[in-house]
Amino acid sequence: MTSPRPSSRPSRPSGPAGPNRPVRPARVLAAVLAAGTLLTTAACSDGDDSASSGSGVTASPVAERAVTTTPTTTATASPTEPLTQAGAQTALITEGDLEDDWTQVKTAASWRDRLLIDTVDAAQFVTAKTQSDACQQFLDGLYDDDLLGKPSGASALTGFQQGDSRLLYQVAAYQRAALDSKLDWLESLPTECDQFNAVGSDGSTRTVQVIVNSLPKVGDARYGLTMTMQGVSGGAPITLTLDVAVVRVGDDAITVTNGGLDGADHDSTKDAVSHGTTRLKDVREGRTPAPEPSEFD
Incomplete structure (x- = not known):
């Protein structure tokens, strides 16, 4: 994916003129x-x-x-509509919203990266239970594609592939309080889970790092981070890099996970966030999103 001043002056004294009140020349x-x-x-x-x-x-x-x-003019906010299933589908980005050679696929709902099936090593944390639980929840949320929890209303997703990298894009309606709580939780991860070890299903230990990743100033609230996992898989060294981006628009949100063994294309993450937020706003305000993003977006 991101305000004339009223003047004041003393009031003129007033009062009824009576028979005992002299009239000034x-x-x-x-x-x-x-x-x-x-x-x-x-x-x-x-x-x-x-x-x-x-x-x-x-x-x-x-x-x-x-x-x-206290502005001198009153701005009229555009009315919004509850997100419907058709609206969520319409709000999804397309290949035209992404640069490079991304290809849209129909199998995104079944994507699961087995490298994320890891168990966090709690022994390394100062506050072991709290921190390890947060990091485990993060890895599990990435694997299950439900970092924001279960939607309270309509939802839709799509995916794109480029080499060994995948970009998963989701639009869904949530309860505002739960959504804000999840955003606060995401914001805590670069501190709580800045670096930790996780044990893979094959018994190998991998090092995970989580850092902040800046996003365009779009929507009502937003947060981005990048996760890097380094270790061994199948006897070979691997590095898995994933961008995670969330943007809230009213009670709805878009979620982007982008990356893979080829790394994460941060520009594609920003394109998805920026153009996707515009599409979601259009849908919420009863407009049909443009088939292609404007070059001035």
Whole structure:
């Protein structure tokens, strides 16, 4: 895949004129009005001078907050629709959203990487139970393609292949609280699981590293990371690299896992996130996504 200020002025005193309330001569009223005009002009002038000279005088926090949150014009948000099964399918990216030589496949739902069937070695962690559980949940979520948990509504997925690398793309509806909780959990992984050992089904030990991977500023919230697993499989050294990216749009989310033994193409991950978020927004607002992404996206 990522805001005119209202002016304030003192209210004019008002009150009913009564029999005991003297009426001011026109000249007195004119003088008062003229004085008020001069004071107002002076106040505006002083504000301009201080801003241009960098005097360091700032508005109070309350004033700043009021200016920020009270625009003079009211923006109308586009209405959104609950994600349907047809909508989730329409929101999926296509080959046109990815560069390079990615080929869309029909078998993505059955993809499972056996290198991820590992058991985390808890002995190496300072807080063994908490950290090892988080890392194990991460590996299991990657293998089962359910890092965000079970969707609460419609969902759809598709996949693309390029050499020994695969890109799995999912769109689904979730409960907001559960979705935000999962995003917080993902954000903790580069700290909790920055480096750990895992034992494969063949008994070999592999070293796993998890680091942050930046994403385009799209959607309402987003988080990306990259996992690298190094070790031995079938007697040969291997390095498995996977990008993981999640973007929340309202109560819906897109999830991308991209990589393999050929490495992870970070640009493809960013393309999928950026163009996919645009497609999901279009669907949520009742529009039909463009068949090809704009070159200005």
